[in-house]
Amino acid sequence: MRKNTRSIWVSLAVTLALFASACSGGSSSDSGGSTDEGTGGGEASGELSGNVRVWTHQNDAFNSGLQDLATAFETANPGVSIEFETFDYDTYIQTLQTSLPAGTEADVLQVFGSWTCSYADNLATVPEDVLTKAKAEEIFFGAAIDGYTCGDSLYGMPQEYNIEYGATLINESMAAEAGIDPAAGWADWDAFIADTAKMSVGGQGDMTRAGYMFTSSDAIPYTFYSMIVQQGGSYLAEDGSAFTIDTPEGKAALEQMMAFVDADLVDPVLYNDLNNWVGDCFFEETCATGLVGPWVIADYAGDFPEVAEVTSYVALPSLGADPSFVADSGWGLTVSAGSEVQDAAWAFVEFVTLDEANAITWNTGAGTLPALKANATGANADALVADFPHFAAFLPLLEHGQYVGDLPDRDLVWYDITYEHILQVLQGNESIADGLANMEREANETIG
Secondary structure (H helix, E strand, O other): OOOOOOOOOOOOOOHHHHHHHHHOOOOOOOOOOOOOOOEOOOOOOOOOOEEEEEEEEOOHHHHHHHHHHHHHHHHHOOOEEEEEEEEOHHHHHHHHHHHHHHOOOOOEEEEEHHHHHHHHHHEOOOOOOOEOHHHHHHHEOHHHHHHHEEOOEEOEEEOEEOOOOOEEEEEHHHHHHOOOOHHHOOOOHHHHHHHHHHHOEOOOOOOOEEOOEOOOOOHHHHHHHHHHHHOOOOOEOOOOOOEOOOOHHHHHHHHHHHHHHHOOOOOOOOOOOOOOOHHHHHHOOOEOEEOOOOHHHHHHHOOOHHHHHOEEEEEOOOOOOOOOEEEOOOEEEEEEOOOOOHHHHHHHHHHHHOOHHHHHHHHHHHOOEEOEHHHHOHHHHHHHHHHOHHHHHOHHHHHHEEEOOOOOOHHHHHHHHHHHHHHHHHOOOOOHHHHHHHHHHHHHOOOO
């Protein structure tokens, strides 16, 4: 989230497919059509009316896909008009924070799932005839839908699966030179260290190529908290009342991360968020592997096509028997509690997110992984991988993702507490014991 530069590939030409979906009601056998459990799947009623205002953040690929879907929805529902207004990312956050309490927000609001509960007082719950909470948990991946679930209520629907952990970038040419077969993967962290050490050049203080760059502000927290849950541990009490970071599982996670540095896979002084950021170092070929979400390929491929050609992702080992990892809930759609056109607003959200064909069309245009379980396998998944081959390593992992949790201040815990302290530990400026104790104390201070 800190390196928020997801300028992804432009939307594909899919208007004809969207119109066909709209005219047929957009329903699929798995999630389409109205059911007793509440999944409308984009059924066009022909009775809806009103002007639906939609707010989004500025992302050409995201918004182009939404506009195509809006055009198809308007064709199926001639009494409804969809009006978009976009904001740059920082302005959008500020606008949401000021407009929601004042009641001046749009009808449909695009939000990052991990923000949803902080805005829940001003959002409408999803009508049960659109989607029940139980059905949502059945058709969406847990890490994607859980951010839109606050207490026992559902407040929106995800469009994408946001993932920053589970697989690493690898430069296939560098791997081949080191005698490594990326397709073979790694059975455990010892095997991973042995291979990636072969691709490092230099040691602490004079490293010119990192074997594994995992010391950025997203990679460090995702690694640390994923390794905790992989051991069966938890870093947040079930009721959200306390952080539990200074634990045996937290210690083992931090020791494993320290082992990467001790093996000279990376120099955390030379490689971090300020110097040799993971996307920069990977595509400038000063790191051989790097931990960052799959969006980074599209972000850099235009400027570094030769590197992109020899880039793939390989699944990472687990620290325990459980292959789980933590993930934020990605971008999706909610409806304002103050909207005067809620029926039309929810019908549009339903059309965009619940219809499998519409959802995968948007994912393909936006270059994002699917939030719907049905779109992670079968023909839709095959088509997505055909356009984005690097997604192949991630699709089998999605079922193992766990939502990071309803953190009181996610960015403060992630960046100012976890990243900063663990980076200090890895750089040798703070002991593991002090780092764990300080993280737990400071994280708990964020709970009011």
